[in-house]
Amino acid sequence: MAPSSYYRHQQQSQHPQQRSRRCLKDEHLLILIRNIWQQSRQIYGARKVWRALLRDGHRVARCTVEHLMRKHQMQGVWRGKGKRTTVCDPQLQRAGDWVKRRLSAESPNQLWVADFTYVTTHQGFVYTAFVIDVFARRIVGWKVSKRMDTDMVMDALAQALYARCPKGVIHHSDRGSQ
Template identity: 40%
Template sequence: MGRKSPYPEEFRNDAVALYRAAGGKRTYAAVAADVGVTGETLRSWVRQADEHAGRHHGRGDQTAQSGDEELARLRAEIGRLRKAEKGVGARAGDPAPGGGLFRAGDEVKTRRWDFVSTHAGTFGVQRMCRVLQVSRSGYYRWVAGAKARAERRAADEALVAEIREVHTVHKGTYGVRRVHAELRGFGHAVNRKRVERLMRLHRIEGRHLRRRKRTTVPDRLAPPAPDLVQRAFTAVDLDEKWCGDITYVQVGGSWMYLACVLDICSRRVLGWSMASHMRTELVIDALNMAVATRGGSVTGVIFHADRGAQYTAAAFAQVCGGYGIRRSMGRVGSSYDNALAESFWQGLKRETMHQRLFVTMRQARLEIFQWLTYYNARRRHSALNYLSPVEFEQQHLQAAKIAIAA
């Protein structure tokens, strides 16, 4: 009998689904790099899943399932469009051509130097500048700078193309600071204010999310743990402090719940779990995955959460005690006492659910899993000097080794 995998079954199934969703366009190594395993490990998971499910016998069923999911998605989209307010559709409310909003001659206001340059052969520069009440010296300086302006425009156009590429690769989620950090990471020496100006000019924006209602349901009868963090969401070393929380995701007409565990030092998501329920097993599964990610030895780690019933449950306290984890809790009704987790949820929802609704559980699981792996491996974090959590951990461990050697 083979050795038991250190990765939870939920994680392995989601990794297999992520590879299959690529439809053969991405290699095992490419998907595995995002997930954080080797290509051969992912290949063996896919092979085991194929053997277990007997996919060569069930292709017809799978095709039908995909068709049903697509039909459900289209129906949901049609319903959304039918409910849209009158006048917000494409071209709705556009002023009629020739209407009172626009006046003849207002469409284009020619710049003064362009006008002088265009008509200089007919009227002469001196006369044109006198009539327009502008200086000739200013006009000649403008003519002398034509080459430099053309080069600057070309450089701006090239930079805008790079900005759009970064913005597209990260699915429209990056704002000015992360786009700037990504360009600097590529070795592009560019000023942040210039990036900001070009993004504003070309209407390239990151995503923003409105605040949602709080979902924590406290168990006032359960004995609380002390607050060992006191809103100090910083840590000198990895596995010094963790934090966790639960959020919800709307899927069609129902809900899916997601629990995560983050390392406060590196902001890395060490463990997560998704389910259609919000029972204590949800947070226990996420904690078990976090412990497995760190190799099983986490004695002394502080785990901070809110006072939700799942985190105050006796079963969760017993699991923490078995691992040697010290529990910590904030006050009832204070989101600031678990601000790091709240900020993480805002990022996830802003970048995965912007103006959209998941139709099926399978779609929701796949896209959230994909974002979580992307967040760990590639997404630049402002609190980490715009490194990804995995890059930060690698640098942190390398610095620790150098300090020990010295």
């Protein structure tokens, strides 16, 4: 930290009126934002808090409200349900659990675990399937797709089999839909 920054902080702590107008305005806005957010039982997000400020006659930019709420960990409630990726068919027969939640191995290519997840991007969801060697703790096969289907998972497993050519490997995955 630069000495000048330290001394400026000390000076402003002792004399708050010497802080910048922006800092003073943000401090005042933060009190208003927190009051509106608390009155809404912490349901309102930045947009609704901003609209409430405008209704009360306070001229403030929405990005300023977003910035202050994010900086002070104030977040509204999200609408809708989350993305549901695992929809299993209860009629399907499942493979037995040979691992019994003991996810450790003494040598490479002894135990592989597999799973898939989704990542939100600007253009929508992208699904990623991966196979991990438990001993090396490395991804040995993976696949990225715009669709969540069995082919994506099988391609990740095929890549791992081609790359490692294992003998007697135990492949463990959760009981998801793929």
